[in-house]
Amino acid sequence: MSKQQSLKATEAIQASLKKRYARERRFQWYGRLAVLTGFVFLFILLFDIVSKGAPAFTQHYIKVNVDLSQEVLGLDPGASEQEIFSADYLGAIKTSLREMFPGATGRKEKQQLYRLLSIGAEYDLRDKVLADPGLIGHSSELWLRAHSEAGSYLKGQVTAGTAESERKVKDLQMTWLDQLRDQGRTESRFNTTFFTEGDSREPEMAGIRVALYGSFFTLLVTFAIAFPIGVAAAVYLEEFAPRNRITDLIEININNLAAVPSIVFGLLGLAVFINFFELPRSAPLVGGIVLSLMTLPTIIITSRAAIQSVSPSIREAALGVGASKLQTVIHHVLPVAMPGILTGSIIGMAQALGESAPLLMIGMVAFIMDAPAGVTDPATVLPVQIYLWADSPERGFTEKTSAAIMVLMGFLILMNALAVYLRRRFERK
């Protein structure tokens, strides 16, 4: 090769190198852009949810001087607990409110006045009196829960700017609330009810306790079934399955199940577990089984991919020193594949955590106030609660919906954090 020719070649190479490097840089930028896109979308969604949901974590209370005399409550001295339970607390609250604002005279005005306080105020008051019967017989200044509409004014979500006919909080109520606020009779507190109560039709009394318990039990069942079975199936298919018709059948079935719409799994749950095995309706047990069948394909497919990508040299080395196939898999292949398996399982579980459609058929889309004690008690789950609240007419549920979403996402982040931790531990190998 002459010198000139090689110079030419070098030039050509250098020219092409330039192009190749430019391409390389472009390619890297595409990657950055893609990651950035993901972040932007995530940020938009999170911002939207948090800005809507944040007000739900505060609850306003109004200090009312409640007259708990025996006449008002309709109690005899020495009343039994049962009588105290069913005393006329609503009457006591109404009387006290009227005394505070004697200006409210007409029927409509009185109704508006009573609507400052939550319906739950009656029950709160009852519980307070039951806890401390000493309250009976005299008046005391008590903090009572405000109605969600009054709360929306106190939180500044509704202003006098809109015409009166277009909002639920009326002008009169606004002046009352302003007065109360000026007298220091309103207070904003952290909304513990949201975490300690079940569903309610009053936004200010609604909480996610039942849904949290339900989601926990459901996911527990799902995980206990789907993870071991999923990994076992993946191991079998990747490592042991002979190439025959049955294996093909299983393989196609698994891929196909991944594409079956989730509600069809609900139909399966209804037909098989509720109608045939007579398991209870609305129970996290059935929900968990159905969701585990639904997430199994995801776990199997991802685990298989992870096992597949384990370098054959590891297997061959293990087999070479005399390990059995099973030993090779358990001691060498699975640990290497574990990060991938965990990723798949976490994605599957996240999917199960957010799924509501199949639960509709097995009765978990329901109004339930009492928290479940086990996997066979009626319960609902977080996404269903979100769906039900999103569909409620009362405006106060808008913020509760977003707040419940925030909680759900919180759990998701926790699960992901767990996955990161586990992945790190396994990846060290």
Added chain:
Amino acid sequence: MKKFPLSAVALAAIVGGSAATQAAGRDTISIVGSSTVYPFATVVAERFGRSTGFNTPKIESTGSGGGLKLFCKGVGANTPDITNSSRRIKQSEFNDCQNNGVTEIVEVLVGYDGIALANARSAPKLELSLKDVYLALAKDIPGPDGKLMANPNKTWKDVNPALPATTIEVLGPPPTSGTRDAFAELAMGGGAKSIGELKALRDLSADKVAEIKAAMGKLGLPDGFYQALQDQKGKAPKGEDLFDSIAYAIREDGAYIEAGENDNLIVQKLDANPNAVGIFGFSFLEENGDKVQGSQVDGVTPTFETIASGDYPVSRPLYFYIKRAHVGKIPGIQEYAVEFTSNKAMGEDGYLPERGLIPLADEELKKVQADVKAMTPLQL
């Protein structure tokens, strides 16, 4: 086996948990059914649970059809005690119930739900007549020659020159919804009645076959249609059957958008799109007065009073059905029904009307209360 200690623990918890409650005899009322009745039933259930010693009933939102299916599956602790419905039980469902041993059903009419037509506050308020609604939304309308043709109306102005020249864009429930059925019957049917040819057809009884066929000819309907309807019904159709199938068909060319049953979403979509009109339950209109306004229909604005008095033409009844065999066996069923129908709940000043339920007239309410007290079974 030793690989999954975590799942072993979880499994143990499940087995334990299921054992703890496994043999649970059911002592909580189980209610299923319509998503339209759900917001009212839950309000009652919550008060019932808080103020009495009974457990709070469990209420599922399954849709009326699914609810009745579950309800009619039989008698026993694993079937629901009550089903909510946004329409009356159909004969076929009633028969299904009877066949499965659910012989005595108590029907409770709880009130009415107004169906509002509304648009965004930022747009001018619409003043419609039922005829306008029909002409705007029907799949086929009588053309200038009297024959049916695909609905050519593109804007509200095409329908009625008094209306604005905005494109017809209506967000409403899908054909499977009870709201849609009620809307079709009351609004579309009501509008079609004001068109002479259709009204004449509606008034023909089944024995006037020749006249029906003549009317069909005038409308440009093929003879095969009569036959098809006859096959479907299993007997000679009345003029009214033909009328129904003409009047209740809603256009599918994009002017009417089937928007699912989330009424909050419809409200927000209207807010974002001032040209659109939405069809949804009255309680959502009331709760979102700052975003949407109800359209006048036949000169009447949907308000609580106009719907209750029957002046507003588009509203439908809501029901629930009680399985009588369960009364006294599952605690609290009758008490729940009594609470639901009490003046405190369903009366004019009750807490249900506060949520947008249109209450019954006094006499109707008294009759319902008496029926609940006596648990009078339904005869169909």
Added chain:
Amino acid sequence: MDTTTVFLALLLLTVASFFMGRKRSHAVAAGQGGARALHSLPKHYGYMAALWALLPAMAVLVLWLVFENGILARMVVGDLPATVQEMSPSEQGLYFNQVVSYARGATDASMLDAAQIRAAEHYSALVSSSRLIKALLVLLVALCGAILALRRIRPALRARNHVESILKWILFSCSFLAVLTTLGIVLSVLFEAIRFFQTIPVVDFLFGLEWSPQMAIRADQVAASGSFGFVPLFVGTLLISAVAMIIAVPVGLMSAIYLSEYASRGFRSVTKPVLEILAGVPTVVYGFFAALTVAPFIRTLGESLGLHVASESALAAGLVMGIMIIPFVMSLSDDIINAVPDTLREASLGMGATMNETIRKVLLPAALPGIVGGILLAVSRAIGETMIVVMAAGLSAKLTINPLEAVTTITVQIVTLLVGDQEFDSPKTLAAFALGLVLFFVTLLLNVIALYVVRKYREQYE
């Protein structure tokens, strides 16, 4: 003893048998030259004993739990007065339900008759004896299993093969579960679907070009009870999924490549889980986002360009669905690419290839089967998604491939048909089952094709 305790005791016994098995294997081998004389490692004998203790006892426990209630009910009802015996089974069930609630202390005696209160006492007694018998039986079976296994331990016993074949059968049954699930699904929709096909002919359903579950009246429209044509729904499903994949695949794949090949370890370990949150945002949120933010935006944009855009467009739903499945594609591809052996990378780089060339010519082909699997999974998720489509694209079934029009998907129709207010024997509701069944077979067909394609490709590559 309640079930949890029994279960824990069983686990303890299992662990104990493991140690005993191991010890015994040492003992039997002691006389013959120590552990070297054993066919398998001592722990395999332990595993064998543990499995023998656990599996039969577990089976007994499960069977007991399944049948306990029914048998107890029969025993209690059997002792009740004749009037109760004459009741229909469902009435008996209700009657017994009261007995159980009372026995649990959930209801007071006011609603019960004397016979029921006696029955409740009887029931409580039976329950406690049942628990005792259950505990004894389960533990006995476990003990027998363990002893049997222990007695069989000889140096020549092929314990490892024994354990492995049991485990292999367990593994096989785990994967066979998928077939059972499929069977269950087919059976649970089949009967209703058949009822549907009795009213609507299969051919009309499969090849019908119009989906409109309401009456049709003019001459050019067929069928009196509405038309149930599958094609528009299927095309709609494909259209929305395609839009979603156009967003998700490039973004997801590029993110995965960037994360696994360019980004620093720290960045990757933070970014990946953060983006995975996108997969878990409830679909209701995406639905609202699509319907209220994206759809109006697309509409305004389209109108400013002079295009006609329906306010409910397939594009909006598809776009948002694409965002939702980005993490599917990203996370799975990242794992797969990351798992490609470094030797391949180093060889390519050593030849002077740039990273970009290495990725495109070496890594991607090597990782392709896994990536395709991940993408198929993402497609499946897109086909199955409902909420976003219901909220953003509506339910109007239009036969079009223009993404600016409103379309609907099969899943959406299934859900709305099932939760609608129509009676359950009308074609409107039964159609849901038929749709489920047909969708099932369509995806099955696609999967069979995909399997063969992937296999062919893989064989070439290997």
